Amino acid sequence: MxxxxxxxxxxxxxxxxxxxxxxxxxxxxxxxxxxxxxRSETALLRFLTDHGPSTMSDISNDxxxxxxxxxGVVDAMVRRKLVERARPExxxxxxxxxxxxxxxxxxxxxxADRTALGVGMLEPLSPVERRxxxxxxxxxxxxx
Amino acid sequence: MxxxxxxxxxxxxxxxxxxxxxxxxxxxxxxxxxxxxxRSETALLRFLTDHGPSTMSDISNDxxxxxxxxxGVVDAMVRRKLVERARPExxxxxxxxxxxxxxxxxxxxxxADRTALGVGMLEPLSPVERRxxxxxxxxxxxxx
DNA sequence: TATTGTTATACTCTATAACTATA
DNA sequence: TATAGTTATAGAGTATAACAATA
Numbered sequence: 001m002x003x004x005x006x007x008x009x010x011x012x013x014x015x016x017x018x019x020x021x022x023x024x025x026x027x028x029x030x031x032x033x034x035x036x037x038x039r040s041e042t043a044l045l046r047f048l049t050d051h052g053p054s055t056m057s058d059i060s061n062d063x064x065x066x067x068x069x070x071x072g073v074v075d076a077m078v079r080r081k082l083v084e085r086a087r088p089e090x091x092x093x094x095x096x097x098x099x100x101x102x103x104x105x106x107x108x109x110x111x112a113d114r115t116a117l118g119v120g121m122l123e124p125l126s127p128v129e130r131r132x133x134x135x136x137x138x139x140x141x142x143x144x
Numbered sequence: 145m146x147x148x149x150x151x152x153x154x155x156x157x158x159x160x161x162x163x164x165x166x167x168x169x170x171x172x173x174x175x176x177x178x179x180x181x182x183r184s185e186t187a188l189l190r191f192l193t194d195h196g197p198s199t200m201s202d203i204s205n206d207x208x209x210x211x212x213x214x215x216g217v218v219d220a221m222v223r224r225k226l227v228e229r230a231r232p233e234x235x236x237x238x239x240x241x242x243x244x245x246x247x248x249x250x251x252x253x254x255x256a257d258r259t260a261l262g263v264g265m266l267e268p269l270s271p272v273e274r275r276x277x278x279x280x281x282x283x284x285x286x287x288x
Numbered sequence: 289t290a291t292t293g294t295t296a297t298a299c300t301c302t303a304t305a306a307c308t309a310t311a
Numbered sequence: 312t313a314t315a316g317t318t319a320t321a322g323a324g325t326a327t328a329a330c331a332a333t334a
């Protein structure tokens with residue numbers, strides 16, 4: 001059980017952490033090029049990259065959107081030829097959405113951008129500090 | 145100038161950093177109670193807390209919204225009695241928006257919530273690790 | 289009938305343009 | 312005239328409910 005003084009300090013540290021995390025987050029968000037894609041459209045690109053061709057339901061579930069909203073997101077992406085719809089013969093009620101070549105290219109650009117942003121964040125740190133930071137992040141983010 | 149192997153490693157570290165930062169960010173966003181306030185409404189609460197009673201233009205500028213959008217945000221907050229409008233005698237074209245007592249209380253709740261979230265993030269770390277993390281954050285976030 | 293997805297409709301958040309009141 | 316703010320209107324992104332096609 002922490003002493004009173006330790007507990008107080010933890011509060012202060014938490015406040016500072018959240019402030020700094022917000023600054024970092026803002027850099028992260030503001031620095032991201034959008035490529036004219038909405039947040040959901042970006043998430044769709046990533047989901048299809050990670051999981052391959054998927055049903056509307058699976059996508060809707062991953063994006064945290066209503067199925068009807070997902071229809072709209074996919075419609076827009078189909079119009080821009082970033083994804084394709086297909087009706088599989090096995091169960092013709094379902095729709096399978098898959099990345100096109102353009103979609104894959106778009107996602108590659110995204111990853112490259114995000115990595116560049118991460119490099120910019122790490123740059124002010126020494127190699128030892130970078131490794132330490134990543135280890136601390138792991139410890140914070142990986143807990144169940 | 146970094147060696148080729150160092151440079152490669154930096155890319156990988158950046159990718160990992162951005163992934164983990166996203167996980168942390170998601171916890172941060174998902175964990176935040178909204179108190180039924182939109183992002184802009186929350187930002188308004190914070191701006192008024194930090195700067196005191198302010199004009200519509202100053203608010204609009206800080207929130208990064210069009211003046212007309214700010215009108216809508218302030219309208220909603222006035223309806224909920226979290227802020228008040230006043231017409232100063234000095235220049236009756238301007239409007240001064242100020243927090244009410246409820247608004248201040250609401251903001252206090254927000255801060256407390258955010259701090260609790262930060263405490264949760266820091267909890268898996270040892271006291272030494274916490275201090276190290278904050279120092280690293282400072283170094284990353286504070287650069288111009 | 290039950291399931292998968294789309295269409296119809298509405299609400300929130302934001303913007304641009306036209307307008308009002310004051311300087 | 313110029314400035315501060317509001318009103319009118321429109322577009323993006325999301326949701327719920329009704330519907331169509333398939334199982």
